[in-house]
Amino acid sequence: LTKKDMKGKKVLITAGPTVEPIDPVRNITNRSSGRMGYELARAFSYRGAEVTLISGPTNINPPYILKRFINVNTALEMKNEVMKYYKNSDIIVMSAAVSDYKVKNYSNKKIKKENENIILELDRNPDILKELGKIKKENQILIGFAAETNNLLNYAKRKLVEKNCDLIIANDVSKKEIGFDSNLNEIDIINKMGDVTHVKKSSKRDIAFRIIDYIANNYSG
Ligand code: C5P
Numbered sequence: 001l002t003k004k005d006m007k008g009k010k011v012l013i014t015a016g017p018t019v020e021p022i023d024p025v026r027n028i029t030n031r032s033s034g035r036m037g038y039e040l041a042r043a044f045s046y047r048g049a050e051v052t053l054i055s056g057p058t059n060i061n062p063p064y065i066l067k068r069f070i071n072v073n074t075a076l077e078m079k080n081e082v083m084k085y086y087k088n089s090d091i092i093v094m095s096a097a098v099s100d101y102k103v104k105n106y107s108n109k110k111i112k113k114e115n116e117n118i119i120l121e122l123d124r125n126p127d128i129l130k131e132l133g134k135i136k137k138e139n140q141i142l143i144g145f146a147a148e149t150n151n152l153l154n155y156a157k158r159k160l161v162e163k164n165c166d167l168i169i170a171n172d173v174s175k176k177e178i179g180f181d182s183n184l185n186e187i188d189i190i191n192k193m194g195d196v197t198h199v200k201k202s203s204k205r206d207i208a209f210r211i212i213d214y215i216a217n218n219y220s221g
Contacts, residue, residue, distance in 0.1 A: 005216050007048030012089040013041045014082065014096035014128070016056035018075045022120065023107040031180045032097035034058035035204050036145075040093055041066055043208035047216075052089070054081045056096060075099050075125040082128050091215065092136070093143045094129040095169075101125060133164030141219055143167045149174040156190055167191055169211065177201075189214050 015037020020028045034055060041053040042063040052068040056078065062069040068085075072078045075098045086092055101122035111118070129144045136142050144165040146156035149172070156170035170188045173179040178186050178201060186201040189211065199210045 002046045004048035006044055006212065009044075009049040009090045010088050011041075011044045011049045011051045011091045011093065012054070012082065012085050013037055013044070013051060013093045014054045014078060014098075015041065016058040017097050018056045018078055018099045018125075019073045020075070020099050020102040020125075021073075021106055022103050023109065023111050025110055028099060028101075028103065029056075030097050030099065032056070032058075033181050034060055034096075035183065036185060036208070037093070037095035038063065039204045039208035040095060040211065043205070043212055044091075047212055049091070052085050054078055054085070054096075075102060075128070079126050079128045079131070082132070086132060086136075086140075089140065091141045091143070092132060094132070095145045096128075097147070098128060099125055127163070129165070130163045136164070141166045141215065143169065146170045147173045147179060153188065153190070153196060156188070157194060160190055160192070167215075187211075191218070 016034030017030045017032040038060050041051050045051045045063060045065040050067040053062060053066055054070045054072060056072060070081050072081055102125050104121040104123045132142055142165045144159060144163055146159050146168050148155045152170050152172050156168045160168040168190045171179050171185055178184045183203055184201055185204050185207045187199045187207060189197040199207055
């Protein structure tokens with residue numbers, strides 16, 4: 001029987017990719033499947049938490065035990081929804097692969113094949129996690145993800161400091177068999193002291209429960 005050690009906790013999770021439109025038929029997105037975030041949403045719910053999942057487009061059905069499920073497309077839409085729900089949350093997990101850039105001039109007509117070259121100008125999107133890091137309350141646990149192809153732990157530690165997170169979940173997306181598009185993952189959990197806890201290769205479902213175990217063991221109240 002699953003222990004209900006997250007009972008009474010409100011958890012906000014972002015998952016999946018975001019999609020930035022170029023014109024009515026084209027967009028910019030990324031390879032995030034959303035699986036890690038959905039498994040976390042499911043596992044937190046099983047452990048008794050009230051989970052709000054804010055997701056970009058994925059092929060996964062949202063777990064039926066969620067408190068709330070919100071679909072978004074763009075990073076700006078995701079930010080707006082996060083800002084509605086973060087205040088009430090005890091634990092905030094930002095596992096979405098948010099597009100760093102959006103198209104500067106969206107074309108409301110399909111762009112025609114007329115020139116040999118075209119230049120697509122991009123503007124920075126807001127960094128949702130970083131903004132939460134600036135406004136979060138002392139008693140809220142803010143968790144970010146770091147998907148890197150090299151120098152994983154160094155970049156992850158830097159992210160933790162820059163974005164004022166309590167924990168960073170680091171995974172190496174250069175390894176073919178784990179991470180993006182896979183049911184498997186292998187992670188390191190890094191805390192504010194810089195302590196690194198390795199979670200060995202396992203299903204994303206299992207990894208989700210290990211992350212919750214870590215939170216349950218290291219944060220009380
Ligand atoms: O800086 P980078 O995108 O690599 O950091 C990854 C972490 O930041 C993830 O937790 C991701 O959900 C979050 N993020 C965000 N908003 C962005 C970019 C990243 O919340 N615009």
